Amino acid sequence: MNAMTEMPMPLLFSDSAANKVQELILEEGNPDLKLRVFVSGGGCSGFQYGFTFDEVTNEDDTALEKNGVTLLIDPMSYQYLVGAEIDYSEGLEGAQFVIKNPNATSTCGCGSSFSV
Numbered sequence: 001m002n003a004m005t006e007m008p009m010p011l012l013f014s015d016s017a018a019n020k021v022q023e024l025i026l027e028e029g030n031p032d033l034k035l036r037v038f039v040s041g042g043g044c045s046g047f048q049y050g051f052t053f054d055e056v057t058n059e060d061d062t063a064l065e066k067n068g069v070t071l072l073i074d075p076m077s078y079q080y081l082v083g084a085e086i087d088y089s090e091g092l093e094g095a096q097f098v099i100k101n102p103n104a105t106s107t108c109g110c111g112s113s114f115s116v
Helices: 015-028 077-082
Strands: 009-013 034-041 047-054 062-066 071-074 082-091 094-099 113-115
Touching: 009 071, 015 047, 015 062, 015 071, 015 082, 034 077, 034 094, 071 077
Parallel strands: 009 082, 034 071
Antiparallel strands: 034 047, 047 113, 062 071, 082 094
């Protein structure tokens, strides 16, 4: 029995991102999967974003729902993601999830790491 932390929407989860996650969950065949977004040390700018599927919601996670998809954020990552937008785009560089983070003072060229 995990209680999810209820907080104001820390970030925007676009329809295209939620729809893509829903598609991936259907492909996996496990409706209990949730998308976990996290920040960890690393990358050329100091911090990097990560995405993984998780079946477990931890007591201190912030959980957001969009179009039937649950997004999980741990407390440490939450502080770096407040105000950010998670989107999914398909373009010449391929298809990818993109995080637009107003807290990042700089990002690397590929956009996968940032500094604050």
